[in-house]
Amino acid sequence: MIMINIQQIDKVINQGPFQDNWESLSSNSIPQWYKDAKFGVFIHWGVYSVPAYGNEWYAREMYLKDSANRENKQVVSIFDHHLQTYGPQHEFGYKDFIPLFKAEKFDPMAWAALFSKAGARYVMPVAEHHDGFQMYNSKLSPWNAVQMGPQRDVIGELKNAVEAKDMNFAVSSHRAENWWFFDGGMAFQSDVQDDNYRGLYGPAQPRDPEWTIHGEGPDEAFLTDWLLRTCELVDLYQPSIVWFDWWIMNVRFKPYLKKFAAYYYNRAAQWGSEVAINYKLDAFMHGTAVFDIERGQLNDIRPQLWQTDTSVARNSWSYSVNNQYKDPADIVCDLIDIVSKNGCLLLNVGPKADGTIPEEDESILLAIGEWLAVNGEGIFDTTHWKIYGEGPTQSGEEMHTEGNRSPYTEKDIRFTFKGGTLYAYVLKLPSHGEVVISSLSLDSRHFRSVIKNVAVLGQGGVAWQLSEDGLVIDTSNIPPTPYPVGFAITMD
Known part of the structure; x- marks a missing residue:
């Protein structure tokens, strides 16, 4: 050399x-x-x-x-x-x-x-x-x-x-x-x-x-x-x-x-x-x-x-x-x-x-x-969606601020997108048996498409319905977990 x-x-x-x-x-x-x-x-x-x-x-x-x-x-x-x-x-x-x-x-x-x-x-x-x-x-x-x-x-x-x-x-x-x-x-x-x-x-x-x-x-x-x-x-x-x-x-x-x-x-x-x-x-x-x-x-x-x-x-x-x-x-x-x-x-x-x-x-x-x-x-090979997600928890915008962030809550949901599928990750699974994604409500200003199917990653299809409050997903059959739960929302 x-x-x-x-x-x-x-x-x-x-x-x-x-x-x-x-x-x-x-x-x-x-x-x-x-x-x-x-x-x-x-x-x-x-x-x-x-x-x-x-x-x-x-x-x-x-x-x-x-x-x-x-x-x-x-x-x-x-x-x-x-x-x-x-x-x-x-x-x-x-x-x-x-x-x-x-x-x-x-x-x-x-x-x-x-x-x-x-x-x-x-x-x-x-x-x-x-x-x-x-x-x-x-x-x-x-x-x-x-x-x-x-x-x-x-x-x-x-x-x-x-x-x-x-x-x-x-x-x-x-x-x-x-x-x-x-x-x-x-x-x-x-x-x-x-x-x-x-x-x-x-x-x-x-x-x-x-x-x-x-x-x-x-x-x-x-x-x-x-x-x-x-x-x-x-x-x-x-x-x-x-x-x-x-x-x-x-x-x-x-x-x-x-x-x-x-x-x-x-x-x-x-x-x-x-x-x-x-x-x-x-x-x-x-x-x-x-x-x-x-x-x-x-x-x-x-x-x-x-x-x-x-x-x-x-x-x-x-x-x-x-x-x-x-x-x-x-x-x-x-x-x-x-x-x-x-x-x-x-x-x-x-x-x-x-x-x-x-x-x-x-x-x-x-x-x-x-x-x-x-x-x-x-996660891999995805892009961001129109908005990053919803929920109350904010991150620090400066170096060395990670310790200042409040814990993620059941209302914190994050989105990614790939090939016609919107991925929604619920950062803390609610204990009451359902997830409501308000960004996908019937009168949402972010979403004007058609939902064909909703599935839990690694588990398969799940019951869901659209309402004025949002996309309501039945989570009663999802085992309790401290980890985020991901949903694949297929659109048309």
């Missing part, structure tokens, strides 16, 4: 159909496979999986004595936990976890088989997190999983396993945050300040949230390195999606984002592939990539495909001994809500350092897969 350089990047941009400006990039189309996929699996696995305490920001917070943990509320802070468990930070730094990250039980084929059974259509491992450790065979830094730790090309092995199961392979890059991620560690001269470890810890510049507004922040050397790393990822693994975390929103990234997108889209054109970029906030121009909301949803249909990324645990993306797991039935409800609004759900799991997937994560995935095996007809 030849090390990539800026001249090669410019050559691909200059000779391809996409140029590094928003007008040109807006002509890229969202892949049809992505619109049809609806459900993917995210994987946060790296050196931070070794301490397995707090969350994936352990690398940063182990150096911040006064830092309040972002998501966990454990009694002992990450800083104190590290001090008590591993010793002073200047004697045992984050770099010292790398030899302990052995991945001795990592079985990519077993992972792929699980994700396929869960119903995932695409799989996205973290290629590089904020900690600067690459999980792939990079020529740009020795701080990677091939030369250290597992001594395996984790991303390459996963790509082969995922594609063998006919799922699309994607990668995420969280590299941008490495500019400031270890700034707290600058107080520890023999660790983060040591130039021998600069390739891992990065510039360790002070974090200033105002950088996004005022344009201060990463210098040219860091930004060029960021561009080279992301383009190297593209060349090595030809991913179907490249996902970026939020800090590329920094204004100094703008010209580099355009260069990367032009390079990636042009390379995809050479391969004959359909690809996409995920972004948060307004990092990319509307219409040039796929909008992503971290731990949040939308309140209505978005005409352009969008995505929610969230995790099976409420408090962490990586494996942690104190993870607070979600109920799989609630995750299924969110999946339906997201799909009804023209979105996809990217659901994260956090393997242990040895490469095994925790029983809780596996159990959640299998439960979702079991539900999709019966009800996926109205």
Whole structure:
């Protein structure tokens, strides 16, 4: 493998159909496979999986004595936990976890088989997190999983396993945050300040949230390195999606984002592939990539495909001994809500350092897969309908608002559509023996067609009638379930 350089990047941009400006990039189309996929699996696995305490920001917070943990509320802070468990930070730094990250039980084929059974259509491992450790065979830094730790090309092995199961392979890059991620560690001269470890810890510049507004922040050397790393990822693994975390929103990234997108889209054109970029906030121009909301949803249909990324645990993306797991039935409800609004759900799991997937994560995935095996007809390959649904429950429109949503109720119904069939999912099955879909009433302003038949997905036909109140469906013979119940409503 030849090390990539800026001249090669410019050559691909200059000779391809996409140029590094928003007008040109807006002509890229969202892949049809992505619109049809609806459900993917995210994987946060790296050196931070070794301490397995707090969350994936352990690398940063182990150096911040006064830092309040972002998501966990454990009694002992990450800083104190590290001090008590591993010793002073200047004697045992984050770099010292790398030899302990052995991945001795990592079985990519077993992972792929699980994700396929869960119903995932695409799989996205973290290629590089904020900690600067690459999980792939990079020529740009020795701080990677091939030369250290597992001594395996984790991303390459996963790509082969995922594609063998006919799922699309994607990668995420969280590299941008490495500019400031270890700034707290600058107080520890023999660790983060040591130039021998600069390739891992990065510039360790002070974090200033105002950088996004005022344009201060990463210098040219860091930004060029960021561009080279992301383009190297593209060349090595030809991913179907490249996902970026939020800090590329920094204004100094703008010209580099355009260069990367032009390079990636042009390379995809050479391969004959359909690809996409995920972004948060307004990092990319509307219409040039796929909008992503971290731990949040939308309140209505978005005409352009969008995505929610969230995790099976409420408090962490990586494996942690104190993870607070979600109920799989609630995750299924969110999946339906997201799909009804023209979105996809990217659901994260956090393997242990040895490469095994925790029983809780596996159990959640299998439960979702079991539900999709019966009800996926109205999820996969569908589009949104005229309206997303009905009922009182609203989702947050911002990042990190999923915890603010009220529980779904018996009146919450969500719609999808495919080939003359309207799918209606009742998110909580009523106990009184009938479902009333008011959006399909005789005087509905949304519906002026003919209903030919109504069936319960996985069970068959059911009694129904149209009234001024709505489509009334007899549910008295449907067994009680904590999961949503889907109805296929055939129209003419």
